[in-house]
Amino acid sequence: MRAPVTAQEAVNVQVRGLRKSYAGQPVLKGIDLDVSRGETFVIMGPSGSGKSVLMKHIIGLEVPDEGEILIEGDSIQKPGVMDKYRLAIVFQSGALLNSLTVGENVGLYLTEHRLKKPDEIDRIVTEKLDFLGLKGVKDRSPSEMSGGMKKRIAIARALVIEPQLILYDEPTSELDPLMTVTIGEEILNLSRRTHVTSIVVTHDRDLAFGVADRIAMMYDGRLIAVGTPEEIRHSPDPVVQRFLKAEFKVENENI
Ligand SMILES: Nc1ncnc2c1ncn2[C@@H]1O[C@H](COP(=O)(O)OP(=O)(O)O)[C@@H](O)[C@H]1O
Ligand SMILES: [Mg+2]
Incomplete structure (x- = not known):
């Protein structure tokens, strides 16, 4: 059986100038992102900001209008690149x-x-x-x-x-606060024991601050702040501060 991913096997991910519109409506408005090997990177933001669409691009389920996604410097659009790396996604619904x-x-x-x-x-x-x-x-x-x-x-x-990159889309949706903590612990446990690179998409602030090495705040198709949890907590950006104080009207807060 294949051994768990070592620090050397974990992959880095880069997103460069990513733009995507649906029926003329821009959803991703120029995303640049660097995720390091073995890092747990959280994309946090309110519902409808484009988090799931970004995630689908990273795993190759959607094709960008502009820009590209690179894994270890290889564009995922190039033939064979997606077969070279072991990528896994945990969908919001679980889909069992x-x-x-x-x-x-x-x-x-x-x-x-x-x-x-x-x-x-x-x-x-x-x-x-x-x-x-x-x-x-x-x-x-x-x-x-x-x-x-x-x-x-x-x-x-x-x-x-034994993925080298694992993506989680809203892993704590529909869970009570106690179970949210448990899932956060599983994500941390996994990243510590296997060095897998993790990208977690969530609107759940507690989960974000509980697991992240770094957090990117997504709002209206853009990443408006990127930093360590401490840097994000003290971000001067008013949108970030509103989100942290839960002043957003989030229609699907529990979805
Ligand atoms: N396949 C699609 N066709 C048209 N619009 C879409 C599609 N996927 C997502 N959208 C729109 O893109 C926006 C962002 O969606 P999404 O990434 O799911 O938000 P989030 O995950 O941050 O809640 C929403 O307005 C959504 O309706
Ligand atoms: Mg989503």
Whole structure:
């Protein structure tokens, strides 16, 4: 089995001059971003600011109108580059299939791509579920799991490829404050134990400050401030300060 990602294997990510419009409406208005190897980088901002769209570009699910995304200096638009690196995404919804067991969900990628023998997949699945503190749920149905467990199962599923880069989209949405802390701890735990580069997209300020090495504040399609949690906390930018004081009207605060 592949060993966890070492510090040397973690990848860096650069975003250069990224612009994207949908039906003539600009959503990303010129994004530049540098994420270092092994860093936990949080993109924080209110709903509708373009966080998920940015994330989809970073993982190659959307194509930029202008600009580019580089992994270790390679443009992801170049043929073969996306196959060279192991990237994983934990979607907001978790996206677990209720027709499969928890274990089958976690191992799905390996099974579908016939990457391992069944007994080895079983071993990897058990190990990843254990890592997330989910013993004994392998043969159960996702429909029996709580919201927090579903999030952790989705993280376990992302880990089966030993990713060099992992992206989380709103990993604490729909969770209570206690479970938000737990998921934050899982993200930290993972980054400490495997050196994976992590990009976390969230409108949850507590999560952002709980896990980040650095935070970028996204607002209206732009990154208006980037810095350490301390630098962001003391940012002179009035929009950042309004967001930190929760003065934004966020329609989908819990979504
Ligand atoms: N595929 C799409 N087609 C049209 N508009 C989109 C699409 N994806 C996102 N948008 C719009 O882009 C804006 C930013 O969306 P999103 O990145 O999901 O925000 P966030 O994740 O920060 O809440 C929203 O106004 C949204 O409606
Ligand atoms: Mg979003």
